[in-house]
Amino acid sequence: MVRFLHISDLHIDRPFKGVTDLSLHALQVVRQSTFLAWQKIVQYAIEQQPDFILLVGDNYDGASRSLRAQQALQQGFEQLQAHNIPVIVSYGAHDYTDGVWSRFSYPDNVISMPSKTTTITLPIEGGVKITGCSYQRPQMPTALWDTYPQVDKKHIHIAMLYGEVTEQQLKAKGYDYTALGGQHESRVVTQQPYSAYSGTPQSTSALETGSRGFLDVTVTKGECVTKFIPIAPLVYLREEIDASTIRYANDLMVLSHNVCMRIRDKYQAAFVHLTLTNLTEEGSKLWHSTTEVEWLKVLREMESEQLPFVWLAKMEAVTNAPRPTTNAAQQVIETMHSWKEDDWQHVLASLYQNGTASRLLQETPIDVSTLLREAEQLFLRKMQES
Numbered sequence: 001m002v003r004f005l006h007i008s009d010l011h012i013d014r015p016f017k018g019v020t021d022l023s024l025h026a027l028q029v030v031r032q033s034t035f036l037a038w039q040k041i042v043q044y045a046i047e048q049q050p051d052f053i054l055l056v057g058d059n060y061d062g063a064s065r066s067l068r069a070q071q072a073l074q075q076g077f078e079q080l081q082a083h084n085i086p087v088i089v090s091y092g093a094h095d096y097t098d099g100v101w102s103r104f105s106y107p108d109n110v111i112s113m114p115s116k117t118t119t120i121t122l123p124i125e126g127g128v129k130i131t132g133c134s135y136q137r138p139q140m141p142t143a144l145w146d147t148y149p150q151v152d153k154k155h156i157h158i159a160m161l162y163g164e165v166t167e168q169q170l171k172a173k174g175y176d177y178t179a180l181g182g183q184h185e186s187r188v189v190t191q192q193p194y195s196a197y198s199g200t201p202q203s204t205s206a207l208e209t210g211s212r213g214f215l216d217v218t219v220t221k222g223e224c225v226t227k228f229i230p231i232a233p234l235v236y237l238r239e240e241i242d243a244s245t246i247r248y249a250n251d252l253m254v255l256s257h258n259v260c261m262r263i264r265d266k267y268q269a270a271f272v273h274l275t276l277t278n279l280t281e282e283g284s285k286l287w288h289s290t291t292e293v294e295w296l297k298v299l300r301e302m303e304s305e306q307l308p309f310v311w312l313a314k315m316e317a318v319t320n321a322p323r324p325t326t327n328a329a330q331q332v333i334e335t336m337h338s339w340k341e342d343d344w345q346h347v348l349a350s351l352y353q354n355g356t357a358s359r360l361l362q363e364t365p366i367d368v369s370t371l372l373r374e375a376e377q378l379f380l381r382k383m384q385e386s
């Protein structure tokens, strides 16, 4: 039996996308989050004593690995070395090995996979074999999996792969467990043979909501058990809340505060995109009489002294009224709902061509479902006014 931690996509030092207008404290929480996630993983490993740790690509955010990120990883490696925990590292599309950076040397408990597919043997359970490779460039030209050797049934064989592979391809090679990297959502892909993405331990985008972590894996010959360990020190959440009872501004404040309190029970720190639903016409008028910026200012102020830290990143309201009053208005709404991703790209093309707008869009990627809802409401309100 072997037990190991399957980690990928640490993206240490990655800037957070999709939030603006942060307080100094919120900014610090964000900046520290990827570093803190790694520290927590190291702590978990020291407490749990797995046989080894796998880091499957995108450990760094860019091919020019930041000094701070390298230092953090290096310090974690040394702590793990002091506890005799080997670390096997491969690099992916974001931290490919052809980049130029000022190198740190790693302690000798760390094995870095070269760009050529390689199998190493760890002296556990009669020899556990681990096969993997690193990306030399952001894109690898051929199907990487083809370079992985077929394996015997004598040992426990583990593959590390940054990318995708089909069940059929997995079956053809015979690995007991395939540790996948390059996707930020944790999921088991196939059970027989077993393959899974651990996902990123720390989301760095407003579009990556909910718990993030890694997999604690136990492999015996013929059987795998994975346990998802949520570890993200900061989560991004989208919460919808029934706001049908709201009449006055203080009602809204109580409602928002209750949401924040509920989140505090569950997470260490959170950014929240709050959507008020079922507003009555009266409630809607109340919401729209003040700008989102102004609401947020007051609501954030209310939460600023409370721990764990909850930051209201965005707030919007979904009103029951108004409804489309004419057939033409109904048609406009239906047309918008029929748009596919390509159509949205076409509609938004001029935004992306504008220098300032496109720079902002890189920081804050567009979430089409929110955009659709906001566009619909804006359109209907304007129709009603005119």
Ligand SMILES: [Mn+2]
Binding pocket: 009, 011, 058, 094, 182, 183, 184
């Ligand atoms: Mn990644």
